[in-house]
Amino acid sequence: MRYLSTRGGEETDLVDAVMRGLATDGGLFVPDELPRFTPNDFRGTTLAEISAELLAPFFEGSGLEGQLGAICRDAFDFPVPLRPLVEANGELSVLELFHGPTAAFKDVGARFLAAVMERALPRFTDQRPLTILVATSGDTGGAVAAAFHQRRGIRVGVLFPKGQVSPRQQHQLTCWGDNIRAFEVEGSFDDCQALVKAAFTDSDLQRRHRLSAANSINVGRLLPQAAYHAAASLWHWRKHGTAASSIVPTGNLGNGMACVWARAMGLPIGDVVFAVNANRTIPDFLSTGQWQPRPSTATLASAMDVGNPSNMERLRNLIPDFAELRGTVEAYPVDDEAIRAQIAKDYARFGQIWCPHTATGFWVYDHLPASRRVGRPWIVCATAHPAKFETIVEPVIGRAVAVPEALADLLQRPTASVPLVPQLPRFAAELDRWK
Ligand SMILES: *Cc1c(COP(=O)(O)O)cnc(C)c1O
Numbered sequence: 506m507r508y509l510s511t512r513g514g515e516e517t518d519l520v521d522a523v524m525r526g527l528a529t530d531g532g533l534f535v536p537d538e539l540p541r542f543t544p545n546d547f548r549g550t551t552l553a554e555i556s557a558e559l560l561a562p563f564f565e566g567s568g569l570e571g572q573l574g575a576i577c578r579d580a581f582d583f584p585v586p587l588r589p590l591v592e593a594n595g596e597l598s599v600l601e602l603f604h605g606p607t608a609a610f611k612d613v614g615a616r617f618l619a620a621v622m623e624r625a626l627p628r629f630t631d632q633r634p635l636t637i638l639v640a641t642s643g644d645t646g647g648a649v650a651a652a653f654h655q656r657r658g659i660r661v662g663v664l665f666p667k668g669q670v671s672p673r674q675q676h677q678l679t680c681w682g683d684n685i686r687a688f689e690v691e692g693s694f695d696d697c698q699a700l701v702k703a704a705f706t707d708s709d710l711q712r713r714h715r716l717s718a719a720n721s722i723n724v725g726r727l728l729p730q731a732a733y734h735a736a737a738s739l740w741h742w743r744k745h746g747t748a749a750s751s752i753v754p755t756g757n758l759g760n761g762m763a764c765v766w767a768r769a770m771g772l773p774i775g776d777v778v779f780a781v782n783a784n785r786t787i788p789d790f791l792s793t794g795q796w797q798p799r800p801s802t803a804t805l806a807s808a809m810d811v812g813n814p815s816n817m818e819r820l821r822n823l824i825p826d827f828a829e830l831r832g833t834v835e836a837y838p839v840d841d842e843a844i845r846a847q848i849a850k851d852y853a854r855f856g857q858i859w860c861p862h863t864a865t866g867f868w869v870y871d872h873l874p875a876s877r878r879v880g881r882p883w884i885v886c887a888t889a890h891p892a893k894f895e896t897i898v899e900p901v902i903g904r905a906v907a908v909p910e911a912l913a914d915l916l917q918r919p920t921a922s923v924p925l926v927p928q929l930p931r932f933a934a935e936l937d938r939w940k
Contacts, residue, residue: 614726647677730763756809
């Protein structure tokens with residue numbers, strides 16, 4: 506399999522696409538051709554087994570073919586259950602993507618990326634440790650740190666804005682030690698991001714260190730996400746013989762794009778519906794045809810606060826014709842008031858507690874015309890555990906949210922971070938001193 510830039514200027518293999526993340530022309534890497542499957546092509550039952558079958562064509566010619574099974578077992582070492590909420594032929598199910606080490610679906614992509622990078626590294630002549638830099642406003646940094654913790658030949662610098670992440674998020678960023686270092690930056694998230702960018706474009710620093718990124722547009726994060734959408738559709742298919750439709754809470758369109766890829770590969774997925782928060786760039790585009798990225802607005806579903814969703818470039822690359830695109834996916838915005846109301850409603854109705862991101866998905870389900878729900882199966886993706894967003898959820902439901910075991914373990918660990926003023930020479934000195 507070859508990987509092409511969405512901007513047309515470049516072609517490469519899987520390992521190079523994963524190690525670089527972004528093409529030099531600024532485009533995103535996409536597979537040159539999606540493989541086609543039918544449900545009966547799959548033998549495996551677990552997520553790791555189904556992933557290995559689905560992703561085999563994507564690893565062809567990468568040199569890592571023989572390790573794909575191990576990569577999938579490594580990445581998917583936690584449960585991803587598809588749980589029916591309402592049984593019957595019009596089954597409503599929830600795909601729980603939050604049982605990983607940091608209790609959010611970003612664990613899936615980050616763990617897969619780490620598993621691929623660790624196995625690809627020995628094939629390079631440059632034997633220096635790979636230093637991955639990641640700026641975070643909260644969620645991504647924790648997932649990346651957890652995924653790369655104690656991986657051979659790799660170290661991770663996480664930059665977060667001082668005083669601007671929640672206490673639990675801060676704990677997840679600073680509790681690792683070993684090959685992970687957390688930098689507490691005197692500034693905003695934008696300062697953190699600017700510092701990482703400055704490090705990547707400084708040729709002296711590039712000479713002294715082998716730098717890489719683990720950002721969300723890496724194709725190595727999207728592939729395993731396509732795998733869980735595929736597995737969920739197969740589990741449903743095997744039980745009921747029908748194609749369930751999917752509702753996918755999404756912001757940067759990573760989770761959404763992965764679902765579109767899975768369906769385009771022939772997996773039994775009906776409609777694909779994106780749930781977004783008050784950042785309405787995607788639904789506005791689908792209703793007007795005008796692509797108008799804008800600054801993001803802060804919402805309760807903060808991990809989806811994206812005003813310029815990067816993966817739209819992949820979606821438009823897959824389906825360039827606007828009329829066709831509009832017939833293929835739908836997107837609906839959900840504001841904060843609706844998020845709170847949905848959390849309360851589903852706690853009363855199902856005894857289920859959603860995180861604010863997951864609540865957007867259930868709001869969209871409830872607001873589909875009845876004709877699309879009655880007798881028709883749907884899967885809603887749950888993207889984070891509510892205990893990660895307890896300050897929002899607990900006042901709505903009027904009780905404490907139990908902390909899952911993996912998260913509780915993390916919250917027990919001691920923390921450490923390095924204070925940093927956002928100036929490149931200071932950051933460079935820290936990287937030089939890091940042995
Ligand atoms: C990142 C994130 C999302 C959105 O993911 P995209 O890749 O932007 O679609 C949704 N929910 C949670 C909890 C997240 O952390």
